[in-house]
Amino acid sequence: MIGFTRLSLWPPLPLRARGLVPDARRLPFDREDRLYSRDRLGFWHGVRALGLVEGDVVLAPAYHQGAEIEAFVRAGLECRFYETDELLRPQSESLDRLLTEDVKALHVIHYWGFPQDTGAWRSWCDDRSRLLIEDGAQALLSTDHGLPVGARGDLAVFCLYKSFGLPDGAAVACSAPIPEPQRKPTLGVSGLARRIGSALAQRSTIAATLHGSVRAIDSADRPFGAFLPGEFELGEVSDPPAATTRWLIPRVIDAGAADRRREHFAMLQERLEPHMPEAVRVLPGGAVPIAFPVETPSPRSLASELAGQGIDTGFLWPTWHPTLPVDRFAVARRYRERVLALPVHQELTRSDVVRIAEAAGRWLESTRHG
Secondary structure, eight states: TTOOOOOOSSSSOOOGGGGGOOOOOOOOOOOOOOEEHHHHHHHHHHHHHTTTTOEEEEEEESOOOOOHHHHHTTTTTTEEEEETTTTTTOOOHHHHHHOOOTTTEEEOOOOOOOOOOOHHHHHHHHTOEEEEEEEOOOOOEEEEEETTTTTSSEEEEEETTTTSSSSOEEEEEEESOOOOOOOOOOOHHHHHHHHHHHHHHHOOHHHHHHOOOOBBBTTTTTTTTTTOOTTTTTOOTTTOOOOOHHHHHHOOOOOHHHHHHHHHHHEEEEEEESOOOGSSSOOOTTTSSOOOOOOOOOOOHHHHHTTTTTTTOSSOOOOOOOTTOGOHHHHHHHHHHHHEOOOTTOOHHHHHHHHHHHHHHHHHHHHHOO
């Protein structure tokens, strides 16, 4: 892609990180945390720590990434799926219809960094003596009515590398003790090199050409619903984050990232609002978007167009876990088939965001009116 710098979907390593002095700033939630290499491991350890056993049921959203569902299944649990409304909110009446004695927990996802009303779902769980599992993989910096996402859950899991330029890493907060990872951490050199490469490619056309296209999550020619090798694989459950991740955490976690991502989201919304899913058209005060979703009948064509202009994107999420009866959930299916994520991270400049808005806007408007 000579002539274009490449804008990654997830934040690259900020090159300024080398000069930052570590401080005592904690990860943005209140309870003691455990760090693992991936968020799916946090779910596996968390449900076991909470005392869930084989045959217990978790109420889980039909619109999910899939790896978290695999973690529940590998822990011996059954997932009973629920549909959300068009704003991707669980509905109490629908959940009550699914409630049986073997249901032990409710799993809610804070989609794209937009917080669910966890106060209401905490009350719902308490009234029914169930556990609340908060999926904050995309909501590390988000707050809900003044509290950090995850603060009300019995278990909360966060993906670090989707919010900051880290090689890997997931943080787990749980009301029950979770064991420390037992395996020796890898150095994480390859993951670090990818993040450095993304940073250089964002500022240099030569580096962008060498770095190549990183197509997050999916490829444009992948059949809808098809699995990628290892997509939901749990792997070694005691994998810690890479040594470089631990070293970088206090050097790259930046409280100012929240405001920059909100600003970038607002800039994209100004141009792309007609193409936004209804669930994200209002940005709540505590939401810190992980990406900018656009809805189109042809997300793969848009992804190919933007890749040709040096802009990486991601699909949200075209693959469902094999235990999901997908045809029963129309809202989840529509979001899977029609939504594409654009970059909105804090390492973008204002001119980068304008470039994304103009490129996506031209294509979306041409297809809308063509």
